[in-house]
Amino acid sequence: MNIGSVNYRIGKSIGFQLATILFAFACVVPLLAILFYIVKAGITKINWHFLVNVPKPVGEIGGGIANALVGSVIIILVASVIAVPIGIMTGIFLSENRKSKLAYWSRLSVDILQGVPSIVIGIIAYFWLVKPLRGFSALSGSVALAIMMLPIVVRSTEETLKLLPDSLKEAAYALGMPFHRVIFKVIVPCGISGILSGVMLSIARITGETAPLLFTAFGNPYLTTNITKPMHSLPLLIFNYATSPYNDWHDLAWGASLILLMWVLLLNIFTKLITRKWKVQL
Amino acid sequence: MDRSVENDAITRSDLSLRVISSAGAGQLVKAKAKTRRPFRQIRTENVFKRTLVIMGILMVILVLGILLTLVVQSLPSIKALGPKYLWGKVWDPVQDIYGAWPFLLGTLISSFLALFISIPFSIAVAIFLGEYYPKGWLPNLLKNTVELIAAVPSVIYGFWGLAVLVPIVRNFENKIGVQPVGVGIFSSSLILAVMIIPYAASLGRSMIQMVPSTLKEAAYGLGATRWEVIRSVVLPYTKSGLFAGILLSLGRALGETMAVTMVIGNTSIIPKNIFSPGNTMASVIANEFTEADKAVYLSALIELGLVLFLVTVVINMIGKKIIDRFTTE
Amino acid sequence: MESTIVKDSVVIKSRDFNAYFGTNHVVKNVNIDIPRNQVVAVMGPSGCGKTTYLRCINRMHELIPGASSRGEMKINDEDIYEMHPIFVRLKIGMVFQRPNPFPNLSIYDNVIAGYKLNGIKLARTERDRIVEHSLTRVALWNEVKDSLNKKGSFLSGGQQQRLCIARAVAMEPEVLLFDEPTSALDPISTSTVEELFHELKTNYTLIIVTHNMQQAARVSDRTAFFYLGELVEYDETKTMFTNPKDNRTQNYITGRFS
Numbered sequence: 001m002n003i004g005s006v007n008y009r010i011g012k013s014i015g016f017q018l019a020t021i022l023f024a025f026a027c028v029v030p031l032l033a034i035l036f037y038i039v040k041a042g043i044t045k046i047n048w049h050f051l052v053n054v055p056k057p058v059g060e061i062g063g064g065i066a067n068a069l070v071g072s073v074i075i076i077l078v079a080s081v082i083a084v085p086i087g088i089m090t091g092i093f094l095s096e097n098r099k100s101k102l103a104y105w106s107r108l109s110v111d112i113l114q115g116v117p118s119i120v121i122g123i124i125a126y127f128w129l130v131k132p133l134r135g136f137s138a139l140s141g142s143v144a145l146a147i148m149m150l151p152i153v154v155r156s157t158e159e160t161l162k163l164l165p166d167s168l169k170e171a172a173y174a175l176g177m178p179f180h181r182v183i184f185k186v187i188v189p190c191g192i193s194g195i196l197s198g199v200m201l202s203i204a205r206i207t208g209e210t211a212p213l214l215f216t217a218f219g220n221p222y223l224t225t226n227i228t229k230p231m232h233s234l235p236l237l238i239f240n241y242a243t244s245p246y247n248d249w250h251d252l253a254w255g256a257s258l259i260l261l262m263w264v265l266l267l268n269i270f271t272k273l274i275t276r277k278w279k280v281q282l
Numbered sequence: 283m284d285r286s287v288e289n290d291a292i293t294r295s296d297l298s299l300r301v302i303s304s305a306g307a308g309q310l311v312k313a314k315a316k317t318r319r320p321f322r323q324i325r326t327e328n329v330f331k332r333t334l335v336i337m338g339i340l341m342v343i344l345v346l347g348i349l350l351t352l353v354v355q356s357l358p359s360i361k362a363l364g365p366k367y368l369w370g371k372v373w374d375p376v377q378d379i380y381g382a383w384p385f386l387l388g389t390l391i392s393s394f395l396a397l398f399i400s401i402p403f404s405i406a407v408a409i410f411l412g413e414y415y416p417k418g419w420l421p422n423l424l425k426n427t428v429e430l431i432a433a434v435p436s437v438i439y440g441f442w443g444l445a446v447l448v449p450i451v452r453n454f455e456n457k458i459g460v461q462p463v464g465v466g467i468f469s470s471s472l473i474l475a476v477m478i479i480p481y482a483a484s485l486g487r488s489m490i491q492m493v494p495s496t497l498k499e500a501a502y503g504l505g506a507t508r509w510e511v512i513r514s515v516v517l518p519y520t521k522s523g524l525f526a527g528i529l530l531s532l533g534r535a536l537g538e539t540m541a542v543t544m545v546i547g548n549t550s551i552i553p554k555n556i557f558s559p560g561n562t563m564a565s566v567i568a569n570e571f572t573e574a575d576k577a578v579y580l581s582a583l584i585e586l587g588l589v590l591f592l593v594t595v596v597i598n599m600i601g602k603k604i605i606d607r608f609t610t611e
Numbered sequence: 612m613e614s615t616i617v618k619d620s621v622v623i624k625s626r627d628f629n630a631y632f633g634t635n636h637v638v639k640n641v642n643i644d645i646p647r648n649q650v651v652a653v654m655g656p657s658g659c660g661k662t663t664y665l666r667c668i669n670r671m672h673e674l675i676p677g678a679s680s681r682g683e684m685k686i687n688d689e690d691i692y693e694m695h696p697i698f699v700r701l702k703i704g705m706v707f708q709r710p711n712p713f714p715n716l717s718i719y720d721n722v723i724a725g726y727k728l729n730g731i732k733l734a735r736t737e738r739d740r741i742v743e744h745s746l747t748r749v750a751l752w753n754e755v756k757d758s759l760n761k762k763g764s765f766l767s768g769g770q771q772q773r774l775c776i777a778r779a780v781a782m783e784p785e786v787l788l789f790d791e792p793t794s795a796l797d798p799i800s801t802s803t804v805e806e807l808f809h810e811l812k813t814n815y816t817l818i819i820v821t822h823n824m825q826q827a828a829r830v831s832d833r834t835a836f837f838y839l840g841e842l843v844e845y846d847e848t849k850t851m852f853t854n855p856k857d858n859r860t861q862n863y864i865t866g867r868f869s
Contacts, residue, residue, distance in 0.1 A: 117537025208435020
């Protein structure tokens with residue numbers, strides 16, 4: 001065999017490996033650039049005053065994002081209250097009925113839901129809630145976000161429960177437990193870490209969603225807790241202020257971006273920890 | 283067969299009290315029957331089972347409801363404008379002229395350009411994590427970091443793009459001699475390319491890890507180098523899976539709204555080249571939905587939403603089908 | 612309480628009992644009488660329907676999608692299939708092939724799982740009594756009494772299996788079903804569990820599915836031999852092993868097929 005050609009082939013192989021490594025780690029660069037820039041631009045804006053005040057009109061110095069913080073928390077809470085029970089129950093339904101016709105269509109629907117662009121969900125919430133109720137409201141925003149949460153919660157619940165061994169369920173049935181107790185006392189507690197991580201991931205995802213809120217929650221420069229009225233949220237505030245021509249507002253948006261980013265990243269890290277800690281050893 | 287699987291639909295008469303009186307029944311059954319607990323349990327069990335079925339139906343209704351709402355609300359535009367709406371080249375709501383072609387084109391160009399840019403990176407991540415270094419702290423760090431790319435809210439990508447990327451692109455445009463606007467399809471494609479990396483990368487990684495080691499060993503046994511094994515065994519084996527991952531990325535790119543809206547320039551004319559400002563379907567909806575003052579105007583926007591919905595559904599379904607086939611093989 | 616009942620009265624009675632998976636006929640026209648306070652072994656080669664038959668007794672069979680059954684199955688002359696499965700399973704406990712303690716519960720809670728998870732409130736003293744009594748019955752009390760709060764999955768395989776028996780015993784059922792209870796255990800654990808059967812039959816009726824002939828011979832009073840879904844022979848264990856009436860039984864116990 002020609003030694004030269006073998007060397008060439010080995011060289012090519014190593015070259016390709018290096019290229020792969022280079023490209024793979026290049027992906028990290030934009031993320032780091034974004035993190036770095038947001039932290040640099042946002043950190044100086046964040047202080048107590050920033051967190052507890054509402055934005056001031058253009059030209060006045062100071063002002064904060066309290067309205068958006070409170071709004072985000074409320075909108076997300078209401079969305080979770082709607083989506084988590086429905087999502088978990090649907091996940092249970094799908095894992096308990098793997099073969100039925102209804103389960104097939106239901107699963108297909110969840111798959112479709114997962115791919116629906118967020119802006120389309122916004123349109124839907126507008127026609128289902130904003131128009132009939134004659135006005136933008138935090139509630140309509142929550143419903144839009146709940147629809148976005150659903151597929152994540154459903155799929156993670158279904159996937160988690162599917163992995164539990166049948167012997168667990170049999171043990172429970174053999175003790176004369178009715179179906180709902182088998183589910184809630186045995187199956188769900190054993191899969192709790194997977195279910196919770198799905199719930200937290202879905203919350204992390206909707207925390208940054210802006211598009212579905214544009215024509216639902218709409219935004220509100222004042223602090224409000226009334227979910228039937230327009231309400232601000234962090235991503236909405238960032239969008240509005242980032243695309244405005246005023247530097248003061250850009251500063252506000254940088255601070256808000258950093259807070260939103262930390263919120264989302266912490267949720268992601270927290271999810272990882274919880275999944276590990278609460279995992280039931282089978 | 284006279285007894286079916288289901289044990290629900292228990293009526294009161296099925297629970298004949300003789301169960302309790304039966305000779306030799308354990309103390310417990312008697313005690314419990316006295317408190318009527320089993321009856322309550324059985325009623326709850328049936329309610330619960332019915333609730334689960336309702337949840338299953340709810341998902342189907344939700345999707346059908348979304349489709350129906352979109353269709354019904356786009357009817358005025360479909361009736362008024364007909365199918366030629368889709369290839370109408372001018373969008374001028376003030377003059378009541380509605381043509382979707384600028385947005386269709388803007389969406390297609392920005393998404394495919396983004397896909398084109400991101401593929402080498404996402405495939406590299408997939409090969410790196412799936413084949414070269416599946417274990418260890420560094421690959422683990424890379425995996426988690428790539429997952430974080432998907433976690434960053436799109437509005438933050440948009441803001442960063444506006445503040446950091448757009449000036450860089452403007453400089454670049456100055457150098458190559460196109461009109462230096464900065465915002466435009468090219469900028470939004472760059473942002474999109476970063477955002478969609480994780481989808482193809484994580485799916486590709488799991489697909490590559492599923493390649494049977496016997497296949498690879500057979501190739502190694504014939505004296506193939508690592509790269510030759512990847513090219514002639516791993517990639518052919520996983521090509522449908524990698525394709526599915528790219529489809530999912532494409533689905534993401536088509537529907538992405540905020541980041542694109544913030545950097546694409548929001549101009550409703552047919553883009554001249556990849557550097558010109560434009561609009562995508564999603565971005566024009568985001569920008570003009572609350573301003574649409576005429577029925578046909580609003581309806582035309584919703585029709586765009588309908589098209590976007592149908593296209594992403596089809597793409598996602600094809601991707602899912604490929605994955606299902608791949609994983610069951 | 613049981614002493615008032617005639618020693619050999621029938622607890623479980625099947626008449627023309629059939630079971631199916633979809634269209635697959637796996638248990639064919641079984642007629643059997645299980646006498647009270649005896650150990651009945653059900654043996655046969657794998658795939659002969661013995662486990663399916665056992666799971667029909669406490670209606671676990673129907674939990675499998677597509678499974679169905681037909682015929683008469685009675686406990687104390689009451690049709691099991693006219694009762695709600697919850698009642699059936701409270702009266703007929705079951706122990707499975709692989710030990711399956713609840714991984715999220717402590718040893719203590721595993722024993723009273725039938726009460727706890729069914730939402731039956733018991734006084735603390737009553738709970739303690741049941742736990743100690745049940746664990747003593749399965750000869751596990753001395754081994755675990757200092758670690759009752761540890762998770763059940765921390766025990767060895769044999770201990771886990773005895774914990775599962777204690778869990779079934781705690782519910783005070785009439786009949787205990789065992790589905791190859793020792794096939795996942797080592798020889799020493801197996802003999803501990805086998806000794807339990809002698810203990811338990813003073814209070815309960817035991818039905819044990821096994822593919823191990825020696826085990827059937829060691830532990831049972833009566834033995835049923837299943838082959839290809841049919842009950843070939845059912846008799847006193849001694850008679851069955853010394854003087855089988857059917858050729859197929861003869862072939863099986865002499866090891867000509869398995």
